Amino acid sequence: MNLHSRNAPSQTTAVTAELCQWIVGLKGSDIPAEVRREGLRTFVNWVGCAVGGARHETVDRALAAVLPFSGPASSTVLGRGERLDALHAALINGISSHVLDYDDTHLKTIIHPAGPVASALVALSEHRTIRGYDLLTALIIGVEVECRIGNAVYPAHYDRGWHITGTTGVFGAAVAVGKILGLDERQMAWAIGLAATQSAGLREMFGTMTKSFHPGRAAQNGMFAALLAEAGYDSSLRALEAPRGFANVMSDKQDYAEILDDLGTRWEAALNSYKPFACGIVIHPTIDGCLQIGEEIGDRVHEIEKVELTTHPLVLELTGKRGPKTGLEGKFSVYHSAASALLRGDGAPTAFTDEVVNLPEIVALRDRVVAVADANCHEASVDIKVTFSDGSTLKKHVERAIGSRERPLSDEELDRKFRVQSALVIGEARTEALLQTSWRLESLAESCEVARASAVR
Amino acid sequence: MNLHSRNAPSQTTAVTAELCQWIVGLKGSDIPAEVRREGLRTFVNWVGCAVGGARHETVDRALAAVLPFSGPASSTVLGRGERLDALHAALINGISSHVLDYDDTHLKTIIHPAGPVASALVALSEHRTIRGYDLLTALIIGVEVECRIGNAVYPAHYDRGWHITGTTGVFGAAVAVGKILGLDERQMAWAIGLAATQSAGLREMFGTMTKSFHPGRAAQNGMFAALLAEAGYDSSLRALEAPRGFANVMSDKQDYAEILDDLGTRWEAALNSYKPFACGIVIHPTIDGCLQIGEEIGDRVHEIEKVELTTHPLVLELTGKRGPKTGLEGKFSVYHSAASALLRGDGAPTAFTDEVVNLPEIVALRDRVVAVADANCHEASVDIKVTFSDGSTLKKHVERAIGSRERPLSDEELDRKFRVQSALVIGEARTEALLQTSWRLESLAESCEVARASAVR
Numbered sequence: 041m042n043l044h045s046r047n048a049p050s051q052t053t054a055v056t057a058e059l060c061q062w063i064v065g066l067k068g069s070d071i072p073a074e075v076r077r078e079g080l081r082t083f084v085n086w087v088g089c090a091v092g093g094a095r096h097e098t099v100d101r102a103l104a105a106v107l108p109f110s111g112p113a114s115s116t117v118l119g120r121g122e123r124l125d126a127l128h129a130a131l132i133n134g135i136s137s138h139v140l141d142y143d144d145t146h147l148k149t150i151i152h153p154a155g156p157v158a159s160a161l162v163a164l165s166e167h168r169t170i171r172g173y174d175l176l177t178a179l180i181i182g183v184e185v186e187c188r189i190g191n192a193v194y195p196a197h198y199d200r201g202w203h204i205t206g207t208t209g210v211f212g213a214a215v216a217v218g219k220i221l222g223l224d225e226r227q228m229a230w231a232i233g234l235a236a237t238q239s240a241g242l243r244e245m246f247g248t249m250t251k252s253f254h255p256g257r258a259a260q261n262g263m264f265a266a267l268l269a270e271a272g273y274d275s276s277l278r279a280l281e282a283p284r285g286f287a288n289v290m291s292d293k294q295d296y297a298e299i300l301d302d303l304g305t306r307w308e309a310a311l312n313s314y315k316p317f318a319c320g321i322v323i324h325p326t327i328d329g330c331l332q333i334g335e336e337i338g339d340r341v342h343e344i345e346k347v348e349l350t351t352h353p354l355v356l357e358l359t360g361k362r363g364p365k366t367g368l369e370g371k372f373s374v375y376h377s378a379a380s381a382l383l384r385g386d387g388a389p390t391a392f393t394d395e396v397v398n399l400p401e402i403v404a405l406r407d408r409v410v411a412v413a414d415a416n417c418h419e420a421s422v423d424i425k426v427t428f429s430d431g432s433t434l435k436k437h438v439e440r441a442i443g444s445r446e447r448p449l450s451d452e453e454l455d456r457k458f459r460v461q462s463a464l465v466i467g468e469a470r471t472e473a474l475l476q477t478s479w480r481l482e483s484l485a486e487s488c489e490v491a492r493a494s495a496v497r
Numbered sequence: 498m499n500l501h502s503r504n505a506p507s508q509t510t511a512v513t514a515e516l517c518q519w520i521v522g523l524k525g526s527d528i529p530a531e532v533r534r535e536g537l538r539t540f541v542n543w544v545g546c547a548v549g550g551a552r553h554e555t556v557d558r559a560l561a562a563v564l565p566f567s568g569p570a571s572s573t574v575l576g577r578g579e580r581l582d583a584l585h586a587a588l589i590n591g592i593s594s595h596v597l598d599y600d601d602t603h604l605k606t607i608i609h610p611a612g613p614v615a616s617a618l619v620a621l622s623e624h625r626t627i628r629g630y631d632l633l634t635a636l637i638i639g640v641e642v643e644c645r646i647g648n649a650v651y652p653a654h655y656d657r658g659w660h661i662t663g664t665t666g667v668f669g670a671a672v673a674v675g676k677i678l679g680l681d682e683r684q685m686a687w688a689i690g691l692a693a694t695q696s697a698g699l700r701e702m703f704g705t706m707t708k709s710f711h712p713g714r715a716a717q718n719g720m721f722a723a724l725l726a727e728a729g730y731d732s733s734l735r736a737l738e739a740p741r742g743f744a745n746v747m748s749d750k751q752d753y754a755e756i757l758d759d760l761g762t763r764w765e766a767a768l769n770s771y772k773p774f775a776c777g778i779v780i781h782p783t784i785d786g787c788l789q790i791g792e793e794i795g796d797r798v799h800e801i802e803k804v805e806l807t808t809h810p811l812v813l814e815l816t817g818k819r820g821p822k823t824g825l826e827g828k829f830s831v832y833h834s835a836a837s838a839l840l841r842g843d844g845a846p847t848a849f850t851d852e853v854v855n856l857p858e859i860v861a862l863r864d865r866v867v868a869v870a871d872a873n874c875h876e877a878s879v880d881i882k883v884t885f886s887d888g889s890t891l892k893k894h895v896e897r898a899i900g901s902r903e904r905p906l907s908d909e910e911l912d913r914k915f916r917v918q919s920a921l922v923i924g925e926a927r928t929e930a931l932l933q934t935s936w937r938l939e940s941l942a943e944s945c946e947v948a949r950a951s952a953v954r
Contacts, residue, residue, distance in 0.1 A: 098730070105721070105728040108624075109568040109582045125566045167565075201741035206694075237663075237707055238714065240697040242733075244741040250694055250732040253725075257695065264562070268710075271562040273555070275707040276699075284658035284701040 055281040055296045060228040062303045063185065063215055068177035075307045076482070079180040082144055084478045085314045085454055086154035087118070087162075089143045091474065091494050092389065092461030093136035094119030098249040102135050102256070115166040116491040119465045126167035127260050130213070134159035134256030138205075139249075140389045141371050142318040142461065146183075146311060147420070147445060149190035149204055150321060153312060155255030156209025157182035157216045160263040165487040170220055172484030180309045182216025187308035189280065191298035193291035198243075202290060206241025206254030213262020214269075221270045226277070233275025234265035236286040246358070247372050314454060316443040317387030319371040322355045324441040325422035326374055330381035333426060333436050341382055343428045346408050349374065350423040353413035360411070370397040378424075379405040389461060420444050466496050512738040512753045517685040519760045520642065520672055525634035532767045536637040537938060539601055542771045542911055543611035544575070544619075544935045546600045548928075548951050549846065549918030550593035551576030555706040559592050559713070572623040573948040576922045583624035584717050587670070591616035591713030595662075596706075597846045598828050599775040599918065603640075603768060604877070604902060606647035606661055607778060610769060612712030613666025614639035614673045617720040622944040627677055629941030637766045639673025644765035645756045646737065653750035655700075663698025663711030664747065670719020671726075678727045683734070690732025691722035693743040703815070704829050771911060773900040774844030776828040779812045781898040782879035783831055787838035790883060790893055798839055800885045803865050806835065807880040810870035817868070827854040835881075836862040846918060877901050923953050 071079075093099060094117065103122060111125030117132050124132065134155050137143055143152045161175050161182070170178075190197075190208045198204050214235035218228050238261040241254040269275070279285045280299065287294040317327045326349055334341060349355075351374070361373040370376040370392045379402050380391040396402060417423070424436045440446040449457070455475060462471040474493045481487065528536075550556060551574065560579060568582030574589050581589065591612050594600055600609045618632050618639070627635075647654075647665045655661050671692035675685050695718040698711035726732070736742045737756065744751040774784045783806055791798060806812075808831070818830040827833040827849045836859050837848040853859060874880070881893040897903040906914070912932060919928040931950045938944065 101728045101730040102725065105724045105730060109584045109724075111566040111568045111582065125568065127566045201746035203694075233702065233705070233707055234710070237660075237699045237702050237710065238697050240695050242694045242736070242741055242743065242746055244733045244736060244739040244746075245690065245694050248690070248732050249730050250690060253691070253694065253730075267562045267566075268559065271558045273558040273562060273706050273710075275705050276701045279699070279701060282701040284699055286699065289658035289699055289701075 054278070055299055056229050056232055056278045057225070058300055059185065059280070060225045060232065063181060063219060064223070064225050064228055066181060066304070068173055070304060071177065071180055072307070075180060075310045076176060078310045078312060079176050079183070080479070080481060081314070081451070081454060082154050082183065082312050083158060083176065083179060083481055084458065084475070085144055086137055086158040087474065087478045087490060087494065088458030088462050089140065090133050090137035090159070091119035091465050092142060093139040094465050096136065096139045098139045098252055099132060099136045101249065102132055106132065115163040116495045118162070118491060118494040119462070119496065121496050126163040127263060129163035130160045130259040130263050131256040133163060134259040135252045138255045139252040140318045140461070141320055142315050142389060144312050144314050145321045146187045146190065146308065147313055147321070148311070149187060149194040150198065151187055151190045151208055152205045152255060153183040153186055153212065155205065156258035156262060157186065157212040159256065159259035160213040160217050161220065162491050164217060164220060164263060166491055168220070170487045172481040172487040174220065175487040176482055178216040178219040181219055182212035183309040183312065184307065185215045186212030188299045191308065192295045193287055193293055196293035197291035200291070201243045203241035203243050203245065203251070203254050206258045207239045207290065209255055209258030210235045210239050210262040210265070213259045214265040217263045217266035218269065221266055223266065223269055227269040229277045230269035230273065230275040231266045233277070233279035234268050234273070235262050236279035237275070238265065239286055239290065247369055311445060313443055313445055314449050314457070316449060316453070316457065318389040318392055319377060319387070320359055322352070322419060323359050323374050323377045324443055325420055325438040326351065326355070326424070327377050327381045327387040328441040329422055329424045329436045329438040330378045331385055331387065333424065333434060334382045334385050337434065340428060343430070344382070344405060344408060344426055345429045346410065346427040347378055347382070348425040349378065349409065349411040350414050350417055351411055352417045352419040353415055354419060356411055356413045364397050367392040367394045367397055373406070374411055375406045375409040376402065378409045466494065470496070511735070512756055513686050513689055513735045514682070515757055516642065516737070517682045517689065520638060520676060521680070521682050521685055523638060523761070525630055527761060528634065528637055529764070532637060532764045533633060535767045535769060536633050536640070537936070538771070538908070538911060539611050539640065539769050540615060540633065540636060540938055541915065541932070541935045542601055543594055543615040544931065544947060544951065545915030545919050546597065547590050547594035547616070548576035548922050548931065549599060550596040551922050553593065553596045555596045555709055556589060556593045558706065559589055563589065572620040573952045575619070575948060575951040576919070576953065578953050583620040584720060586620035587617045587716040587720050588713040590620060591716040592709045595712045596709040597775045597918070598777055599772050599846060601769050601771050602778045603644045603647065603765060604770055604778070605768070606644060606651040607655065608644055608647045608665055609662045609712060610640040610643055610669065612662065613715035613719060614643065614669040616713065616716035617670040617674050618677065619948050621674060621677060621720060623948055625677070627944045629938040629944040631677065632944040633939055635673040635676040638676050639669035640766040640769065641764065642672045643669030648755035648765065649752045650744055650748035650750055654748035657748065658700045659747060660698035660700050660702065660708070660711050663715045664696045666712055666715030667692045667696050667719040667722070670716045671722040674720045674723035675726065678723055680723065680726055684726040686734045687726035687730065687732040688723045690734070690736035691725050691730070692719050693736035694732070695722065696743055696747065704826055768902060770900055770902055771906050771914070773906060773910070773914065775846040775849055776834060776844070777816055779809070779876060780816050780831050780834045781900060782877055782895040783808065783881070784834050784838045784844040785898040786879055786881045786893045786895040787835045788842055788844065790881065790891060791839045791842050794891065797885060800887070801839070801862065801865060801883055802886045803867065803884040804835055804839070805882040806831065806866065806868040807871050807874055808868055809874045809876040810872055811876060813868055813870050821854050824849040824851045824854055831868055832863045832866040833859065835866045923951065927953070
């Protein structure tokens with residue numbers, strides 16, 4: 041993990057260059073089969089989420105702002121009828137894939153990796169012909185780079201207030217698109233430079249529509265960085281490690297070994313996970329446990345006097361909203377999430393609507409939920425204690441939530457998640473065809489088939 | 498200057514709200530005549546710079562990347578024939594207005610205020626009808642907000658490595674466009690939130706094409722922030738002051754009184770200055786002094802043995818390049834700048850071409866220039882000591898460079914600067930018409946006349 045253990049000290053000044061050398065040299069066949077398989081799962085999960093979020097009013101509003109300025113309508117807004125130029129399509133698909141907080145998670149960094157990268161690639165697939173095999177290769181490289189850069193600065197970078205999916209996602213999109221464009225090493229470094237100088241996104245925006253803007257804009261900005269580099273627009277050649285480069289300006293921690301060590305053998309892209317519940321990953325253990333309790337107790341749910349949660353402090357910091365009023369705010373309330381799981385057995389997007397958040401029975405139960413932060417509690421664990429009106433209690437410990445690396449969603453569970461959210465937007469028949477096309481990505485001569493299969497005409 | 502002296506402590510949580518109240522309520526007639534006059538000078542100077550930079554290869558390359566994705570071709574690329582959608586036109590005009598490092602400067606913060614703001618407004622003026630009077634009002638408000646936000650975080654923010662023209666420019670563009678769109682207070686706060694979450698730009702990019710990208714992208718992103726807010730895309734209502742908002746995440750200094758105090762009576766927009774020389778403002782005292790020495794010594798310039806500069810440390814930090822190879826690098830070399838001013842009497846864009854930077858006589862003189870940093874030396878001052886081959890010496894102290902607030906360019910000098918750079922790009926006849934149209938801005942029923950007058954068809 042120490043860069044100096046494998047390189048001369050002077051090499052700390054060549055982080056960007058060494059990374060670019062690897063990116064440009066890598067062939068799809070260099071990626072192990074199991075990593076490609078996880079990349080495909082990442083892709084399928086992303087398609088389902090992008091379609092699932094396509095009719096959210098956040099997407100409607102962004103689309104209304106974008107349409108008067110869109111260029112040649114090459115690229116599909118997934119799950120809808122509109123087409124946009126590839127840059128704007130990347131933005132909108134990135135927003136829709138994140139808007140339900142139902143996407144994927146690199147658990148080491150809480151990055152949601154596919155949004156910025158896949159949104160760019162799929163939009164580009166209708167602008168230039170991209171073989172499905174190559175699209176998957178580029179997706180994996182983009183996710184790999186994004187997560188490695190995230191590792192290098194997490195947690196200091198996130199703690200400062202940066203929404204890491206936006207700030208690192210722009211690198212993933214730039215590198216992935218740059219790979220498709222066939223950039224050389226110098227151009228790839230420029231693309232990373234242009235990505236670094238657009239790296240942005242504040243955690244203050246959580247709970248508003250602007251949170252979903254981050255992966256979308258990262259996709260668009262990263263794609264644009266690669267296109268500019270292709271056109272010869274130059275930039276720094278050491279944007280990651282320079283004294284006034286990304287890592288030093290935007291983080292108190294810079295562990296460059298996380299970026300360079302074991303490239304091609306350690307695969308962060310293989311560590312991706314997929315959310316079973318439509319909200320921030322930190323609430324998942326609570327929902328998982330409450331769902332189990334709900335099934336166990338049946339009608340006794342109405343006799344609950346008190347629910348005590350013991351969680352990692354981050355849970356309260358990120359999702360401590362006591363009285364959410366909207367579905368979106370509900371995603372940032374561990375209290376609402378617990379109540380919905382207990383009372384309705386629901387952690388899907390349907391648990392986070394304005395209507396459900398304001399149901400009297402949900403509000404009543406929510407107000408009986410208490411959460412205590414315990415730094416000794418793992419982020420992926422929770423202890424739940426339910427006290428009933430007769431004084432009896434029930435305890436549940438969740439060591440690792442479903443959807444975590446230890447309890448990953450199976451392909452069948454991914455299919456189920458895909459079908460449930462997609463069918464609501466494009467119907468069952470289109471959903472089935474889209475799901476099959478998505479799984480066949482690697483064999484598609486033209487990867488634009490996926491976007492086209494999602495379109496409602 | 499202390500916020501608490503005029504507001505209850507709790508008001509520190511309403512910085513964004515209070516600022517928005519002022520922005521939305523302000524009428525053009527509330528702006529004092531002398532401030533409007535300085536705003537007009539800011540506008541005229543910006544038009545000249547945008548046209549002057551229009552044929553730079555930086556602009557060519559950005560345009561090549563943008564054209565395949567541009568939407569409805571409403572808006573002129575100043576000084577050229579191409580038209581783009583308003584968002585992309587804002588980007589390109591922002592790049593061209595900055596690419597010669599010849600634009601304007603708010604000296605307290607080293608922000609170049611017009612690039613992000615005017616580029617957005619003028620691009621929008623061909624998309625929606627904007628009266629010239631209203632465009633000037635919006636420009637002044639945008640510059641005011643951008644510079645006040647800059648004051649609140651400078652110098653800590655800049656010292657950390659942020660290119661402040663990009664990071665604060667996006668607020669100026671958002672607010673200016675928001676004013677034109679007639680946003681209400683809540684929408685204006687959303688626009689500021691969407692601007693905050695796009696605030697970006699690293700100083701590492703200085704010396705590359707990506708530096709000019711910053712004001713251009715700030716213009717485009719700020720305009721987009723306002724358009725999204727208009728479409729109901731919501732965001733934080735306290736993006737400036739929240740614990741994970743702009744000022745706390747991106748700076749160690751947060752002086753909110755700089756944003757709120759004396760709104761409407763103290764005008765930062767009236768403090769704008771205009772560069773007489775086509776490079777970073779910190780070299781201007783040196784060029785000013787060397788030009789004067791050059792005139793005084795005539796042919797004895799060939800007998801110079803040594804030139805000693807005593808400058809503020811920032812001069813060497815920003816412009817300490819010893820051996821520049823390109824025109825662009827020459828702008829970051831106080832040595833080259835001194836040599837060019839002494840030998841050729843030139844500080845205009847013609848002093849910073851690849852050819853001039855590599856002239857043997859320039860290189861020979863450049864290598865005889867020595868610079869010493871002295872923290873006691875004011876940023877706008879320099880001491881120059883020239884030693885001749887016969888041992889004689891000549892000393893020159895520049896207290897404040899031409900172009901500074903103490904020695905502002907006159908309207909006639911602004912005209913001369915405009916004419917010299919614009920005529921090279923669009924010819925003398927068009928330049929003359931464009932200059933007159935620009936000065937008449939406030940009386941134009943349709944401000945798009947300015948952009949149209951700059952077009953080469």
